[in-house]
Amino acid sequence: MADKVSPLAPAGFPFLPVLPGVRFAAHACGIRYRDRTDLLVMELPAGTAAAGVLTTSKTRSAPVDWCAHALKKGRGRVVVVNAGNANAFTGEKGVASVRRTVEAAAAVFGCKETEVYVSSTGTIGEFLPDEKITAALPEVARHLKGEDWERAARAIMTTDTFPKAATRTAMIGKTKVTLNGIAKGSGMIAPDMATMLAYVVTDAAIPAEVLQSLLKKGADRSFNSITVDGDTSTSDTLLLFATGTAGNKRPEKAGDKLLKDFKEKLFDLLTDLSHQVVKDGEGASKFVEIRVTGAESAKAARIIGLAIANSPLVKTAIAGEDANWGRVVMAVGKSGQKADRDKLCIRIGGVEVARNGLAVPGYDETPVVAHMKGQNIVIEASVGIADGKAVVWTCDLTHDYIDINGSYRS
Amino acid sequence: MADKVSPLAPAGFPFLPVLPGVRFAAHACGIRYRDRTDLLVMELPAGTAAAGVLTTSKTRSAPVDWCAHALKKGRGRVVVVNAGNANAFTGEKGVASVRRTVEAAAAVFGCKETEVYVSSTGTIGEFLPDEKITAALPEVARHLKGEDWERAARAIMTTDTFPKAATRTAMIGKTKVTLNGIAKGSGMIAPDMATMLAYVVTDAAIPAEVLQSLLKKGADRSFNSITVDGDTSTSDTLLLFATGTAGNKRPEKAGDKLLKDFKEKLFDLLTDLSHQVVKDGEGASKFVEIRVTGAESAKAARIIGLAIANSPLVKTAIAGEDANWGRVVMAVGKSGQKADRDKLCIRIGGVEVARNGLAVPGYDETPVVAHMKGQNIVIEASVGIADGKAVVWTCDLTHDYIDINGSYRS
Numbered sequence: 001m002a003d004k005v006s007p008l009a010p011a012g013f014p015f016l017p018v019l020p021g022v023r024f025a026a027h028a029c030g031i032r033y034r035d036r037t038d039l040l041v042m043e044l045p046a047g048t049a050a051a052g053v054l055t056t057s058k059t060r061s062a063p064v065d066w067c068a069h070a071l072k073k074g075r076g077r078v079v080v081v082n083a084g085n086a087n088a089f090t091g092e093k094g095v096a097s098v099r100r101t102v103e104a105a106a107a108v109f110g111c112k113e114t115e116v117y118v119s120s121t122g123t124i125g126e127f128l129p130d131e132k133i134t135a136a137l138p139e140v141a142r143h144l145k146g147e148d149w150e151r152a153a154r155a156i157m158t159t160d161t162f163p164k165a166a167t168r169t170a171m172i173g174k175t176k177v178t179l180n181g182i183a184k185g186s187g188m189i190a191p192d193m194a195t196m197l198a199y200v201v202t203d204a205a206i207p208a209e210v211l212q213s214l215l216k217k218g219a220d221r222s223f224n225s226i227t228v229d230g231d232t233s234t235s236d237t238l239l240l241f242a243t244g245t246a247g248n249k250r251p252e253k254a255g256d257k258l259l260k261d262f263k264e265k266l267f268d269l270l271t272d273l274s275h276q277v278v279k280d281g282e283g284a285s286k287f288v289e290i291r292v293t294g295a296e297s298a299k300a301a302r303i304i305g306l307a308i309a310n311s312p313l314v315k316t317a318i319a320g321e322d323a324n325w326g327r328v329v330m331a332v333g334k335s336g337q338k339a340d341r342d343k344l345c346i347r348i349g350g351v352e353v354a355r356n357g358l359a360v361p362g363y364d365e366t367p368v369v370a371h372m373k374g375q376n377i378v379i380e381a382s383v384g385i386a387d388g389k390a391v392v393w394t395c396d397l398t399h400d401y402i403d404i405n406g407s408y409r410s
Numbered sequence: 411m412a413d414k415v416s417p418l419a420p421a422g423f424p425f426l427p428v429l430p431g432v433r434f435a436a437h438a439c440g441i442r443y444r445d446r447t448d449l450l451v452m453e454l455p456a457g458t459a460a461a462g463v464l465t466t467s468k469t470r471s472a473p474v475d476w477c478a479h480a481l482k483k484g485r486g487r488v489v490v491v492n493a494g495n496a497n498a499f500t501g502e503k504g505v506a507s508v509r510r511t512v513e514a515a516a517a518v519f520g521c522k523e524t525e526v527y528v529s530s531t532g533t534i535g536e537f538l539p540d541e542k543i544t545a546a547l548p549e550v551a552r553h554l555k556g557e558d559w560e561r562a563a564r565a566i567m568t569t570d571t572f573p574k575a576a577t578r579t580a581m582i583g584k585t586k587v588t589l590n591g592i593a594k595g596s597g598m599i600a601p602d603m604a605t606m607l608a609y610v611v612t613d614a615a616i617p618a619e620v621l622q623s624l625l626k627k628g629a630d631r632s633f634n635s636i637t638v639d640g641d642t643s644t645s646d647t648l649l650l651f652a653t654g655t656a657g658n659k660r661p662e663k664a665g666d667k668l669l670k671d672f673k674e675k676l677f678d679l680l681t682d683l684s685h686q687v688v689k690d691g692e693g694a695s696k697f698v699e700i701r702v703t704g705a706e707s708a709k710a711a712r713i714i715g716l717a718i719a720n721s722p723l724v725k726t727a728i729a730g731e732d733a734n735w736g737r738v739v740m741a742v743g744k745s746g747q748k749a750d751r752d753k754l755c756i757r758i759g760g761v762e763v764a765r766n767g768l769a770v771p772g773y774d775e776t777p778v779v780a781h782m783k784g785q786n787i788v789i790e791a792s793v794g795i796a797d798g799k800a801v802v803w804t805c806d807l808t809h810d811y812i813d814i815n816g817s818y819r820s
Contacts, residue, residue, distance in 0.1 A: 058742070059739050059743030059749060059754065088736075089736065090768065091752055091766065124740065125736045234739065316811070317815065319816050327534075329469050329499050330467070330644055337468070341468070341470075358499070399809050401726070402729065402807065402809055406732065
């Protein structure tokens with residue numbers, strides 16, 4: 001945990017209401033950190049449906065493998081998350097650590113093993129001292145509470161400079177339901193998830209397969225549309241649980257009209273959480289929104305947006321408050337997606353600086369310069385092929401990023 | 411041109427022998443720079459065969475479009491290169507600038523237009539004052555010489571901190587042939603001022619289609635295997651000319667036994683030039699070689715190698731002299747290529763730090779720490795799938811990179 005809070009951090013931690021039957025506790029196991037909590041245990045009521053989106057890394061960790069296995073059943077009762085050790089690249093020993101943690105949690109909470117989800121975040125390649133977790137579980141289970149989500153969010157932080165959470169309410173038919181979410185992540189952030197963990201719980205009653213479909217769509221336009229450094233973690237995990245205690249009419253499929261408002265609020269909450277992750281990007285001083293239009297498809301637009309967002313030349317120009325649209329052109333070109341060089345239009349802070357493949361002669365630089373000095377940068381690129389569009393978010397690349405990452409282990 | 415020469419620069423400029431009929435001149439046109447040469451004109455003898463590898467950017471510049479057009483004929487008589495303005499993202503005006511430059515050069519040198527190659531490197535989105543080039547051509551043509559390749563190499567520099575060249579000799583049958591090459595590029599192969607350009611000339615007699623095949627193969631394992639920041643210029647151009655004055659027996663195809671030594675020396679020269687580009691990477695303090703083995707194919711190995719080489723987390727760790735192999739694991743995973751997490755082996759400076767998916771218990775850290783403090787870093791990753799292998803090269807990511815790129819235009 002860094003001492004300095006990101007300049008892009010929100011003013012304060014939001015108030016998250018109690019969700020019936022959802023209880024949690026944070027504990028200090030001393031896995032890596034001293035004098036702070038590093039274990040989060042969350043209990044969910046019987047009958048909770050589960051959905052998840054996991055890292056696409058080919059070297060994903062043992063805990064992620066386990067979550068993928070458990071998600072096949074679509075049920076959730078317990079979530080166990082530790083910070084400080086990723087239990088990644090730990091071979092059979094890592095698998096055994098997960099196994100023991102799951103068995104212990106299932107025994108303590110009296111549920112099936114496939115109702116237990118585990119996540120580990122922190123250093124790669126070191127064995128997880130899981131005995132510290134399993135030894136703590138019985139005691140932790142006696143101190144579960146339904147409030148203080150901030151304590152929960154803090155327990156899963158690693159290099160994060162602030163705890164991340166969001167809450168929304170939605171109507172499903174005539175029933176009001178609530179969604180609460182917490183997240184962590186500040187580096188190694190890229191689409192397909194990075195060491196990014198997020199847990200969202202709602203009291204809505206929604207079948208697991210419907211929940212999964214909603215989460216997949218929501219993740220694509222939130223967590224899969226953000227990037228800090230283009231690096232992808234071995235551990236990224238986004239889980240969504242629906243406890244059903246709100247007693248709403250159950251939707252049968254993702255396209256159900258009943259879900260219109262819920263879907264919107266879910267996507268909004270996921271976007272909020274994902275933006276908080278970007279705003280805690282290592283060394284970030286500016287939050288950058290990149291809107292791509294005119295691409296061959298939405299997918300092509302997202303690839304172009306990410307090429308711009310991941311370009312070190314674009315990111316350093318933004319850090320230097322330089323409206324260097326030539327670098328945006330370069331990034332569009334390198335994306336590999338179709339773009340018409342002679343129809344390309346670029347706007348910075350709403351001001352058109354390039355049109356139809358040419359610099360706009362004598363555009364007013366004053367508002368552009370002012371925009372670049374702000375904390376929220378908006379870059380728009382229209383690539384002149386078809387109607388595909390996408391929005392992605394990133395932060396700038398600063399000296400602090402190098403300071404943080406040039407000495408992480410030491 | 412930066413004041414400070416890269417710490418990784420070679421001791422001095424190599425001696426390049428005169429090639430019969432190959433003459434050149436450098437000139438100060440004042441396109442952007444003051445008090446330095448910014449135009450290179452090279453004349454090649456009649457009958458010279460031409461081959462080229464160009465940027466894959468979808469927003470490539472008008473000069474690159476022209477080179478692609480001219481290369482269809484496979485002949486070369488004149489090369490015109492300017493530094494300071496990339497003539498990229500300049501629309502129809504940019505195309506007209508190229509047209510006028512080509513027409514003027516063809517008239518001055520009495521050759522076909524498709525025997526003229528043009529390159530421009532520098533700022534994007536500004537119109538090229540081609541009249542400064544065309545006005546200078548008649549005078550420049552009167553001052554051509556066959557020696558002083560250093561002057562030629564200096565005229566095409568932008569943010570480069572040293573001029574780049576290499577020379578080799580090879581036997582084709584019983585005939586000794588020579589290869590001379592110059593290059594520019596300062597890391598990220600970026601559009602602003604850091605495009606990669608390279609021109610190689612040999613006195614060998616080799617048909618254009620054979621030359622093209624050799625160059626494509628050679629580029630894959632040299633210029634297409636280097637990266638500074640993963641950014642791709644709109645202007646990257648690598649041209650190879652064979653004048654035929656050596657009078658060797660003409661090979662008929664790329665697989666011809668006659669070409670065995672030539673091919674080896676060509677690849678060696680291209681590798682040498684490409685390494686010099688990496689060693690002039692913006693802010694580079696260390697040269698990094700990444701060897702990937704055990705991949706599904708050579709292509710998969712190169713993708714994995716580039717994922718490691720482009721990872722900001724790996725690059726900052728190297729700058730911080732931290733043997734953080736966990737980040738190498740992460741980068742292997744994010745590459746999207748097949749890798750067996752539980753067979754993955756990683757060596758740093760020849761010392762195995764991870765084997766079969768696990769940290770090597772108690773490996774000797776002393777030589778690894780010493781290796782990380784050196785200027786030449788070697789990272790090996792064996793991914794346990796098949797026999798595919800590749801080597802890629804990069805540099806570290808330092809504060810100087812951010813300084814250079816955060817304030818380029820101002």
